Amino acid sequence: xxxxxxxxxxxxxxxxxxxxxxxxxxxxxxxxxxxxxxxxxxxxxxxxxxxxxxxxxxxxxxxxxxxxxxxxxxxxxxxxxxxxxxxxxxxxxxxxxxxxxxxxxxxxxxxxxxxxxxxxxxxxxxxxxxxxxxxxxxxxxxxxxxxxxxxxxxxxxxxxxxxxxxxxxxxxxxxxxxxxxxxxxxxxxxxxxxxxxxxxxxxxxxxxxxxxxxxxxxxxxxxxxxxxxxxxxxxxxxxxxxxxxxxxxxxxxxxxxxxxxxxxxxxxxxxxxxxxxxxxxxxxxxxxxxxxxxxxxxxxxxxxxxxxxxxxxxxxxxxxxxxxxxxxxxxxxxxxxxxxxxxxxxxxxxxxxxxxxxx
Numbered sequence: 001x002x003x004x005x006x007x008x009x010x011x012x013x014x015x016x017x018x019x020x021x022x023x024x025x026x027x028x029x030x031x032x033x034x035x036x037x038x039x040x041x042x043x044x045x046x047x048x049x050x051x052x053x054x055x056x057x058x059x060x061x062x063x064x065x066x067x068x069x070x071x072x073x074x075x076x077x078x079x080x081x082x083x084x085x086x087x088x089x090x091x092x093x094x095x096x097x098x099x100x101x102x103x104x105x106x107x108x109x110x111x112x113x114x115x116x117x118x119x120x121x122x123x124x125x126x127x128x129x130x131x132x133x134x135x136x137x138x139x140x141x142x143x144x145x146x147x148x149x150x151x152x153x154x155x156x157x158x159x160x161x162x163x164x165x166x167x168x169x170x171x172x173x174x175x176x177x178x179x180x181x182x183x184x185x186x187x188x189x190x191x192x193x194x195x196x197x198x199x200x201x202x203x204x205x206x207x208x209x210x211x212x213x214x215x216x217x218x219x220x221x222x223x224x225x226x227x228x229x230x231x232x233x234x235x236x237x238x239x240x241x242x243x244x245x246x247x248x249x250x251x252x253x254x255x256x257x258x259x260x261x262x263x264x265x266x267x268x269x270x271x272x273x274x275x276x277x278x279x280x281x282x283x284x285x286x287x288x289x290x291x292x293x294x295x296x297x298x299x300x301x302x303x304x305x306x307x308x309x310x311x312x313x314x315x316x317x318x319x320x321x322x323x324x325x326x327x328x329x330x331x332x333x334x335x336x337x338x339x340x341x342x343x344x345x346x347x348x349x350x351x352x353x354x355x356x357x358x359x
Contacts, residue, residue: 037288038064038087040078040280042071045091046308047301055295061288070215071180072097078280079104085280088289091134091296095124095274096183098131099343107131107278108286113294117315122274124339131276134296135311138244138331139184140270141171142263144226147238156239158268159192162205169209172223172237176353179215180273185241186353187342188271191335195345199356206357211237220246226263228254244270245310248327252307261327270334275311 039045045065056062066087068074075097078090082105093101101107107130115123115132122133141162143155156162162171174182190198213219221229224240227250247261254262277296279289295301302318305311312328313320320328 034285034288035061036064037061037089037285037292038066039292040066040068040074040085040087040090042074042092043067043069044309048304048308051300051304054300055292055298059288059291059295061285061291063292072178075101075106078106082106082280083282085282088280088283088285089277089292090280091275091277093131093276093278094180095272095276095337095339096180096187096342096346098124098276099339101278102130102339103343105281108281108283110279110290110293112290112297114297114315117299117317118297119314119316122314124274125276131278132293132297133274133314134277135275135302135305135309136314137273137275137311138270138334139181139188139241139273140244140331140334141185141266142220142224142226142240142242142246143266144224144238145262145264147225155264156266156269158266159189159201161266162210162239162269163201163208165208167208167239169211170237171205171209171239171241172211172213172219173241174216174219175212175214175358177350179219181216181219181241181243182212183346183350184271184273185269186349187337187346188269188335190345190349191271191337198349199352202353202356210357212357216242226250239266243310244329244331245306245312247329248306248324249310251327252323265329265331267329267331267333270331272331272334272336274314 045067052063068077071092071094075093078101109129111129112132118133122136125131148155153166156167161167173185176182176186189201193201213223219240220227220242222233223235223237224230225235225238244265247263247265250263251258251261277293279293283289297315299317302313302315305313306320306324
């Protein structure tokens with residue numbers, strides 16, 4: 001989230017993913033330090049060319065971007081290379097995987113300049129400053145508005161609704177063991193029903209015909225009838241586990257743009273996701289890495305994110321673009337879970353979920 005593979009969707013709809021690349025052999029600065037700073041991220045990293053160019057001009061550092069697969073893959077690679085990292089800064093570890101990265105000592109402590117502008121509810125490592133919150137979003141069930149209108153059926157609004165007979169064989173979700181949104185949806189159900197109740201809930205979903213696929217790309221762009229990709233692929237499922245930012249994607253990259261998005265959000269099915277960045281322990285360009293982390297919570301970058309990565313800013317001074325907020329669906333009361341609780345249960349829950357749902 002990868003966590004928000006909307007970049008993959010948007011590329012298909014006309015958005016270009018932009019990153020700046022520099023050689024690791026760039027000329028050293030007058031202070032003897034490298035003038036290249038390397039950002040390691042998941043595949044969904046994207047930034048406007050002008051915004052990144054402004055940082056490079058102001059800071060004097062050339063940014064090299066190394067994309068390391070989806071969020072889970074990228075975090076695992078960072079753990080395996082700890083102490084001798086592939087780059088200087090990591091972007092894209094979220095609250096579902098945060099404890100794994102922190103427990104493995106991936107990050108060095110750094111209190112970013114501008115951290116006072118980051119809303120306190122997102123600062124999950126505030127005492128030690130090993131990571132800095134960068135963006136937030138919600139994993140939610142999306143629905144195809146046209147399908148429900150055509151069938152004179154009220155869209156589901158909650159976790160409980162999804163298990164009702166009216167929605168039999170309509171939902172597709174991702175594998176919780178291989179997909180960030182799939183894991184988030186599992187965690188959301190565990191937060192809703194507790195350690196003792198989530199398995200009974202998933203038994204109901206299975207009996208109600210939930211379909212499970214490996215990843216978000218397949219679920220949203222092939223199986224979901226409400227997405228541009230799903231329509232082309234003949235997708236037949238009008239409910240999909242995706243993000244609250246799906247509506248802006250579908251609307252903004254439609255031609256012509258509709259007055260309202262063709263995709264809706266079941267607000268009672270959401271799990272709050274927060275993404276972080278951190279200075280990698282053993283970074284070869286520590287000063288450049290610090291400058292890059294500062295940049296990621298700057299007003300300019302925060303306001304650039306929504307239309308590039310389809311996520312929400314975490315700082316008090318940033319405002320999402322009007323084109324984004326026009327179609328965005330605010331989620332007031334998403335399910336949440338402390339990173340330590342996730343760490344204590346994640347592996348067991350995924351194992352139990354796999355046995356219960358896939359076998």
